Amino acid sequence: MNGFVAALKAEIYVALRSNSTRLLVLLPSLIVIARAIVVRLTETGQQAREALLGQEAEAVAGTNAWGHFVDSFSTGLTLLSLTLVAYAAWTFASDRDSGALRHVLIRRASRPALVLAKLSMVYLLALCALGLMTASIGTITALLWDFGPVVEDGYELIGSAEIRAEVGLGLRLALLPLPAALAFGLLVSVCAQSATQAVTSALGITVALDIFKGVLGERAYYLYATFQPSLIDQSYLQDVSRLVRGYSDVMIDNRVLQLNEWVPLPQMLLFVVLALLLVRGKKL
Amino acid sequence: MTYHNTAPLLVTELSKKYGDFEVLRKLSLEVTAGAVHGLVGLNGSGKTTTLECLLGMQSFDSGSIRVLGLPPDQLHRSRGGVVSIFDNPSLHPQLTVRQVLEHASLLCEQRVRTPAQVEALLGISKYSHFKIRHLSLGNRRRASIAQALLGSPALVLLDEPFNGLDAGGVDDMLALISTLNRDEGTAFLLSSHQLPYLEKICSHLSILHKGRIVVSDHVSRLFNSRVSRLLVSCDDVVRACAIVQDIPGVQIEDNSAPGLLTLQLEDVSPALINQRLVQKGIAVHELQRERASLTSLFHEITARDPVHDHLLDAGHDTSRTVVEADL
Numbered sequence: 001m002n003g004f005v006a007a008l009k010a011e012i013y014v015a016l017r018s019n020s021t022r023l024l025v026l027l028p029s030l031i032v033i034a035r036a037i038v039v040r041l042t043e044t045g046q047q048a049r050e051a052l053l054g055q056e057a058e059a060v061a062g063t064n065a066w067g068h069f070v071d072s073f074s075t076g077l078t079l080l081s082l083t084l085v086a087y088a089a090w091t092f093a094s095d096r097d098s099g100a101l102r103h104v105l106i107r108r109a110s111r112p113a114l115v116l117a118k119l120s121m122v123y124l125l126a127l128c129a130l131g132l133m134t135a136s137i138g139t140i141t142a143l144l145w146d147f148g149p150v151v152e153d154g155y156e157l158i159g160s161a162e163i164r165a166e167v168g169l170g171l172r173l174a175l176l177p178l179p180a181a182l183a184f185g186l187l188v189s190v191c192a193q194s195a196t197q198a199v200t201s202a203l204g205i206t207v208a209l210d211i212f213k214g215v216l217g218e219r220a221y222y223l224y225a226t227f228q229p230s231l232i233d234q235s236y237l238q239d240v241s242r243l244v245r246g247y248s249d250v251m252i253d254n255r256v257l258q259l260n261e262w263v264p265l266p267q268m269l270l271f272v273v274l275a276l277l278l279v280r281g282k283k284l
Numbered sequence: 285m286t287y288h289n290t291a292p293l294l295v296t297e298l299s300k301k302y303g304d305f306e307v308l309r310k311l312s313l314e315v316t317a318g319a320v321h322g323l324v325g326l327n328g329s330g331k332t333t334t335l336e337c338l339l340g341m342q343s344f345d346s347g348s349i350r351v352l353g354l355p356p357d358q359l360h361r362s363r364g365g366v367v368s369i370f371d372n373p374s375l376h377p378q379l380t381v382r383q384v385l386e387h388a389s390l391l392c393e394q395r396v397r398t399p400a401q402v403e404a405l406l407g408i409s410k411y412s413h414f415k416i417r418h419l420s421l422g423n424r425r426r427a428s429i430a431q432a433l434l435g436s437p438a439l440v441l442l443d444e445p446f447n448g449l450d451a452g453g454v455d456d457m458l459a460l461i462s463t464l465n466r467d468e469g470t471a472f473l474l475s476s477h478q479l480p481y482l483e484k485i486c487s488h489l490s491i492l493h494k495g496r497i498v499v500s501d502h503v504s505r506l507f508n509s510r511v512s513r514l515l516v517s518c519d520d521v522v523r524a525c526a527i528v529q530d531i532p533g534v535q536i537e538d539n540s541a542p543g544l545l546t547l548q549l550e551d552v553s554p555a556l557i558n559q560r561l562v563q564k565g566i567a568v569h570e571l572q573r574e575r576a577s578l579t580s581l582f583h584e585i586t587a588r589d590p591v592h593d594h595l596l597d598a599g600h601d602t603s604r605t606v607v608e609a610d611l
Contacts, residue, residue: 003360010390018378099374103431106339106359106368108391113360280357283342 003109007117010104015121024087025129029136032076036068036137040144065145066163066244070170072137074237077174077229080129081181082206088122088185089202094195096284111279115190119272122182130175150246157246170240173227173257177264180224181206183271190275190282207231221256224264236260290353291316292366292439292471293338298347300333307333309495310347315439315473315488320465322482323475324578325492326586331475332371334492335443338473339368352438363393364435371444373428377417381408381427384416388431395434402430407456421448429460439471440464446478454478458485483578491585498585506581513537514554516545517570518561527564528557543569 015021092115095101104114141147150157185202192198209225210232220226220234229235236257239250293315300308307330315321325331337344340356349355352362359366375384385399403409406426416424425448432440446454458481464470476482482489483503490500499506518524521539528534528547534557538546547557554571561568 006391006393010387013383013387013390014376014379017383020378095376098377099370099372100376102339102341102368102370102374103388104391105341106366107364108360108393110357110360281343283336 004113004117007104007109007114008120010108011117011121012124015125020087021125024083024125025132027083028076028080028129029133031079032072032133032137033140035075036072036140036144039068039071063145064150064245065141065147066150066167067241068145069137069141069147070167070237070241070244072141073133073171073174074229074233074235074241076133076137077178077237078231078233080126080133081178081228081230082203084122084126084129084178085181085185085202085206086199087125088119088182089189089192089198090195091122092118092186092189093192093198097195101284105284111282111284112276115186115275115279116272118189119183119186119275122186123179126178126182150244152246157248158244163244166240166243170235170237173260174229174235174237176260177224177228180264180268180271181228183268183275184224187271187275187278190279221259222263224267227260227264291350292352293321293473294348294350295334295338296348298334298337298344298349300330300337300342300344307495308337308344308347311492311495311497313490313497313500315471318465318469318471319488320461320472320474320486321488321490322486323473323490323492324477324479324482324582325475327477329492330495331492332443335368335441335473335475338441339366362438364391365437366439366441367432367435367437368441369425369428369432369443369445371447373416373421373424375416375424375428375431378415380413380415381419381430382412384427385431385434388434392435394436396436397434399430399434402433405433405460406430422450422453425449426453429457433464436468437470439473442472442474442476444476444478445474446476446481454481461485479578479582489578491582493585499581507577512549513574514547514549514557515570515572515574516547516557516561516568517543517572518545519543519567519569521545523564524561524566527560527566531556531560 092101101114105111109117147160149159149163184206188202188205189195189198192201206225209223210230213220213223213226213234214232216223227235229237236252239252243250291314293313295311295313297310297312298308299306299310311330311334313323313334323331323334333342336342338349338351338356340359351359352365354361376387379387381403382399385402389395389399397405400409400412403412406429408423408426408430411419411423411427414423416427419427425445429445445457449457461472461474462485465472474482474486486503488500488502489506490497492498516524516528521543524545525536525539528545529536531552533550533552535548535550536545537548538544549557554573558568558571
């Protein structure tokens with residue numbers, strides 16, 4: 001345990017002084033802020049154009065903040081998971097390339113303790129990036145739009161409490177696969193021969209999973225990546241985005257939601273156990 | 285944890301294969317407490333593989349390794365009792381020298397020096413705020429050594445410690461090893477090609493050749509047991525030859541130069557030669573003993589290798605580093 005704590009402290013020390021980790025934490029927030037501003041500018045332009053043409057602006061979906069809030073999360077989480085998977089793949093392999101890993105192993109930590117410290121560091125970074133991104137999204141959407149119930153022609157289609165509950169559920173389900181994705185990145189890092197190979201392999205496989213989950217049919221629900229916001233998004237957050245805009249044609253399959261809850265965790269544990277086993281025999 | 289009265293490093297019949305190629309063949313090695321032990325060998329003889337096995341960085345097929353009484357995969361339990369400095373400085377390139385040392389402090393359970401102190405000790409205080417990636421190889425190596433000196437290790441393993449160091453740097457390094465060895469009783473295992481430096485600093489030497497330790501002994505025993513050469517500058521070379529050729533263990537190697545006689549001595553003291561010549565009325569102006577060197581010993585052993593001979597014949601002089609080191 002002492003070895004793990006010492007290795008984690010050493011990881012945190014390096015991360016706090018590294019530009020790449022700062023960028024990793026800041027980048028998703030900057031992107032979602034930029035995205036929100038671009039969307040708002042486009043909307044304003046569209047409304048101005050419609051006003052000039054004498055048409056009535058589509059007020060309901062356009063001005064309610066919740067849809068943009070969810071879309072921003074969808075964008076941010078896609079970016080966050082890709083960058084963090086790349087970081088997880090890079091972290092162990094690059095330290096092995098530079099030899100920095102050896103000092104930790106000789107002086108203080110066992111191989112498994114070091115792998116767990118690396119993984120914990122990646123999770124801490126994910127938490128920091130997520131916290132900052134949540135604050136950024138909340139602030140920018142509140143500044144540019146109004147949070148409230150979805151009202152159409154004087155009727156409340158969906159109330160604030162219900163929206164908050166759906167958004168909460170959507171975010172929880174979208175975040176559950178993230179630890180598994182990061183553990184997968186670290187597993188690739190442990191297996192790879194170099195940092196370059198680790199990053200390209202981890203990103204390549206992640207994108208490949210994204211492509212193939214569409215053709216796997218029902219079997220895709222047994223894959224953590226299916227539930228993750230991604231470039232080809234099948235996550236529940238997509239449905240939430242439509243729900244909070246007042247669309248009533250959203251079909252929710254409770255079995256899929258249950259699989260979303262239960263599939264990622266065992267897969268994360270599997271990746272961690274594999275990484276711990278493989279690192280024992282690895283030449284470092 | 286104390287390590288007194290036990291060998292800090294004990295390797296028994298260590299074997300390791302890369303595919304079909306046997307890199308280490310039943311290698312046995314012991315580094316005794318307080319020793320400065322040199323490990324020399326040609327390129328590809330297995331030095332780095334040996335060190336990596338000792339440090340648990342790679343697995344081995346058979347044999348046993350105990351470093352401070354621990355198997356290699358448990359070295360972290362020595363809590364800084366063993367440190368290593370690698371050929372490649374192995375530091376985080378994005379950190380400054382001071383940050384690297386502070387980072388190493390976090391891993392050092394029993395710190396005896398502060399980062400500022402080790403910087404001063406290694407003469408790198410002025411580079412304290414330079415990033416590692418901006419330093420020369422020599423200064424990166426100094427920074428690597430500096431982080432190893434934060435604690436009080438019982439055993440230090442150094443892989444090619446003199447690479448990338450200028451003449452002053454080598455002297456500093458030799459002085460540092462001597463000081464730590466003398467004042468703190470730190471044992472060292474140095475793997476290097478730089479034979480003259482090893483000869484200066486090591487108390488024990490092992491020659492690794494084709495995966496085996498072919499010679500391993502205390503330096504004094506290693507060289508005293510061998511033939512040495514004596515250059516005698518005297519008045520009458522012809523008479524001197526007649527006198528010394530009757531002494532058992534003396535062979536005349538060359539008497540062609542005027543006033544200079546070259547002898548080969550086997551277990552004969554130069555003082556005896558001097559005494560005999562003076563007794564017979566021959567004025568001796570100078571005696572110069574050329575002891576067997578590590579370089580000559582190394583050449584002698586490696587030259588027996590048919591592979592090495594083949595490489596030399598083909599124009600690949602594998603002993604070139606030795607010659608360069610001599611220069």
